Each structure stands twice: as structure tokens, then as C-alpha cells.
């Protein structure tokens with residue numbers, strides 16, 4: 001732990017900083033151009049970066065208020081309170097920030113800039129926790145674990161404002177102190193005031209140089225250094241390094257990959273085949289997508305404002321997820337006499353909440369096929385029903401049978417119950433989600449290495465069930481939104497080996513070639529591997545892994 005520096009005169013007269021009091025709003029939110037963009041962080045949100053007006057330069061005077069903490073406002077502003085409540089719900093109730101935030105924003109009647117500010121604070125403090133805790137540990141005279149958890153959350157919110165937003169430092173401190181008084185009580189407000197003043201003594205690059213271990217030389221620990229600088233648990237840093245190397249990428253890309261996890265992803269939309277067209281989304285204000293032939297991208301604004309999204313003809317869906325579903329549909333089947341054979345029975349064995357199932361169902365309606373969507377969790381099976389409602393309402397096949405059947409059940413039993421019945425099967429396996437960390441700000445702190453091993457048998461059983469359920473010459477797509485080697489290549493290798501031992505040599509199709517043909521994207525994983533891997537830092541998508549297996553005829 002680096003001892004706190006005692007420089008500066010926190011109580012003394014300050015002024016003249018760009019973005020100081022005059023640049024901020026009375027409640028301490030950044031004003032004018034420096035305000036956060038709607039819907040997320042105003043900058044990349046990368047903990048290792050700092051910039052913009054008011055971000056402060058070391059040694060520059062700061063406009064401190066001379067009001068004693070006890071005489072300052074008793075409660076904070078509503079946006080900070082919402083952000084604080086999000087952090088508490090994540091910590092205390094294992095809540096998902098992206099689910100709890102909209103509810104709290106509605107309850108507090110926040111919208112527009114206030115909602116954007118609350119979102120930026122909550123997501124930024126959650127993502128940046130690793131960095132901020134390292135800084136806070138250098139400013140608190142006891143281990144952070146000995147602080148009351150609500151106090152620690154308030155300090156994280158304060159540190160985020162000080163180190164990664166354009167909020168004026170005096171406002172970041174005084175508003176966080178006010179928040180603490182209102183939400184926790186007067187007791188810890190002095191501590192919070194003192195700690196945040198210490199945090200404000202340096203900008204983020206200076207703090208990182210002080211608290212992150214060196215990357216080289218004596219005491220070097222490159223993993224720990226990246227863990228602090230890019231705010232990831234060390235085990236995730238190691239896993240992602242391994243994943244890059246396994247996929248034929250240089251380990252030197254790791255900082256970029258980690259930084260991409262800290263950036264706000266653009267909202268990608270999928271126009272459901274036959275129901276909408278990307279050009280319609282672009283005409284309604286979106287921009288063309290980067291890879292998927294179904295995609296458009298919404299740089300700003302509420303997707304629900306687009307008629308096609310409101311009418312369930314288009315959905316919010318990462319381009320990587322779109323490509324994974326499209327790869328299953330584009331993979332070549334094998335049938336009698338060198339022909340592809342039947343292509344009308346499809347299944348999705350892990351369908352909830354229904355993103356890929358909606359795309360598959362819309363395509364099934366177009367092609368006269370039928371989709372079985374299986375999801376083990378009943379409430380998620382209901383979400384699949386909802387996701388498919390638009391497709392079901394607008395289409396039924398000529399014989400009048402429904403295009404889709406949703407079943408709340410275990411995908412692991414489908415192979416035994418319906419052997420050889422399907423032509424194409426998707427296994428979008430339950431996984432750690434390490435490839436989608438940018439979307440789930442708290443996920444990196446919640447996952448543990450034990451999750452990887454706990455999921456391993458389930459992933460293998462689901463893939464084996466899919467292979468039993470597919471006909472000879474049919475194709476299975478094994479997909480994860482994690483690039484972790486244990487969840488991707490190891491599962492593939494094990495299952496192929498086991499089937500070979502049982503006398504059936506599965507064909508691992510060239511998934512990168514399928515994606516190249518489909519979308520012009522290079523998702524290759526190096527010589528000798530037919531697995532495709534997308535990356536946030538290279539493709540701007542989640543880190544989806546896609547393997548395509550075909551049963552021999």
C-alpha cells in the first residue's frame with residue numbers, strides 16, 4: 001500500500017481550474033459539453049484514462065469549499081443517490097445493474113441528463129472498482145474490508161467522479177459527503193471527506209503510477225499491473241491472456257482487450273429477417289452495422305423510439321450474437337448424393353432470453369422451417385415466448401403449424417428424447433460471460449475461477465445432447481460469450497475425442513470461413529483451428545466463440 005501523500009492545502013482558497021465551479025451545475029454534475037452522453041459514460045469509461053476539462057493536473061490549485069462537512073447539505077442529489085442504490089443492490093442482493101438501474105431511475109423520476117449521469121456513475125464505479133479500490137487503499141488507514149460496505153461504495157462513487165469524470169473535484173467531494181449524510185448518516189461523513197480529498201490530490205495516471213505494480217524491472221508483476229490499471233480481477237487478466245494466445249493473437253493485445261471491456265458498447269440492433277430490414281433502421285436514425293447483414297447501430301438514444309423495435313420486428317442484439325446465429329444457418333449440411341439434404345427442423349437448446357431464437361425463428365418462418373426453443377429456467381422460457389411473439393404473430397407456415405415451439409425443459413435430455421430429429425441445432429451454452437464484460441459492469445467481480453469448472457460438465461453435456469439430436473449430416477453450433485479456453489476449445493476437443501472413441505468422427509467445419517463468407521469478418525484462430533473467435537478490441541463485438549460441428553453421413 002502506498003502511503004498517502006500529504007501535499008496541498010485542502011481547506012485553502014482555490015480557483016481558476018477549467019471545469020471548476022463555474023463549469024459545473026449546482027448539484028455538481030458536469031455541465032455543457034463536458035456532461036455525460038445519454039445512456040452511459042461520457043468517455044470510454046476506461047479507468048486507466050483521464051482527460052477533458054476539469055480532470056485536473058497534478059499540483060494545480062483546486063476550488064475547495066471552506067464549509068465544514070457538518071454544515072454541508074444533508075442529502076445528496078437524486079442521481080448520485082440512484083447510483084449509490086445501484087451499487088448497494090449489486091453488493092447486497094446480487095442484483096444485475098442493468099436490471100435494477102432502470103427501476104431506480106423510474107422510481108426517482110430521473111430522465112435525460114440526470115438519468116445519464118446516474119448511469120455513468122453507477123456503471124463507471126462498478127467497472128472501475130479494481131482501480132478505485134487500489135487508490136482508496138492508499139488513502140485509508142485500514143484495510144478496505146474493514147470499512148462498512150455502504151461507506152466503501154460511496155468512496156468508490158466519489159473516486160470515480162474525481163478520477164474519471166469531468167465533475168469538478170470540490171463538487172465530487174461535497175456531493176458525495178452529502179450523499180453519505182443522507183443515505184448512511186453523519187457518522188462516516190468526516191472519513192469520506194478526508195479520504196476523497198486525498199484521492200483528489202492526484203489525477204488518475206499519477207495514482208496508477210503510485211499504486212499499480214511495475215510491469216518490468218524489480219518487483220514487476222505484469223498481471224497485477226494490468227489488473228489495477230484496467231480494473232479486472234487478476235484471474236480474468238490471466239484467462240484473457242491465455243484466450244488471446246490460444247486464438248492465435250499476440251499477448252500484446254491484452255491491454256487493448258481489457259480496455260475494450262471498460263468502454264461503453266454501442267447499441268447494436270438486429271432487423272429480424274423477413275420482418276424488418278437494416279435500411280429501415282438506418283432511415284429511422286441508426287447507422288449501418290459493421291459486420292452482420294442484419295445489423296444497424298444506434299450511437300445514441302433509446303432503441304424503443306424506433307418503430308421496428310417497438311413492433312418487435314427488430315431487437316437489440318450484439319453483432320457477435322447475430323453472427324453466431326447466422327453462422328449456424330450458413331453452415332453447409334450434408335445429405336444423400338452429395339446434396340445438403342433436409343433443412344427444416346431446427347433447435348435452440350439454451351434459448352433464454354430468446355435473442356438468437358428470435359433471429360432463428362424469423363429465418364425459419366422465411367424458409368419454411370420449424371424451431372424448437374428449449375430453456376431450462378421457466379421464467380427465462382417465458383422471456384423466450386415474449387421474444388418470439390412478434391415472429392409468431394406475423395407468420396405461420398402454409399400448413400398452419402406454428403413456426404416455433406417453446407419448451408421449458410432441460411436441453412441435456414433433447415438428444416436422448418429426439419435423436420437425429422434436427423437438421424441444425426444451436427448450443428449457446430451457459431458460460432462465465434467473460435466475453436461480454438463491457439455489457440455487465442459488475443460481472444467481472446462476481447465470477448470466480450470456480451464458475452469455469454462448475455460449468456464444464458454442463459457445457460459438454462449440452463453439446464453432446466445437441467449432437468445426438470442432429471441427424472447425420474446435420475450441423476451443431478457450439479457458441480459461448482466467453483473466449484475462455486476451458487469453455488471453448490477444451491469443450492470442443494473433449495467432445496470430439498469422446499465421439500471418436502465411440503466410433504463417430506465429427507467434422508469440425510471451418511467456422512472462420514463461414515463467417516468470412518457471411519460478413520467479411522476475420523475471426524480466425526490460427527493454423528489448425530476451425531474455431532472462430534470475435535473480440536471487442538478488434539471487431540467491436542462481444543468476444544463470441546463459434547464452433548461448427550457436422551455429424552458424418
Ligand SMILES: C[S@@+](CC[C@H](N)C(=O)[O-])C[C@H]1O[C@@H](n2cnc3c(N)ncnc32)[C@H](O)[C@@H]1O
Nearest residue numbers: 350351352353354355356375376410411428430
Ligand atoms: C448464454 S444463455 C443463452 C442466450 C440465448 N441464446 C440468447 O441469445 O438470448 C444460456 C441459457 O441456457 C440456459 N440453460 C442452462 N442450463 C440449461 C439446460 N440444461 N437446458 C436448457 N437451458 C439451459 C440458461 O438458463 C440461459 O438462459
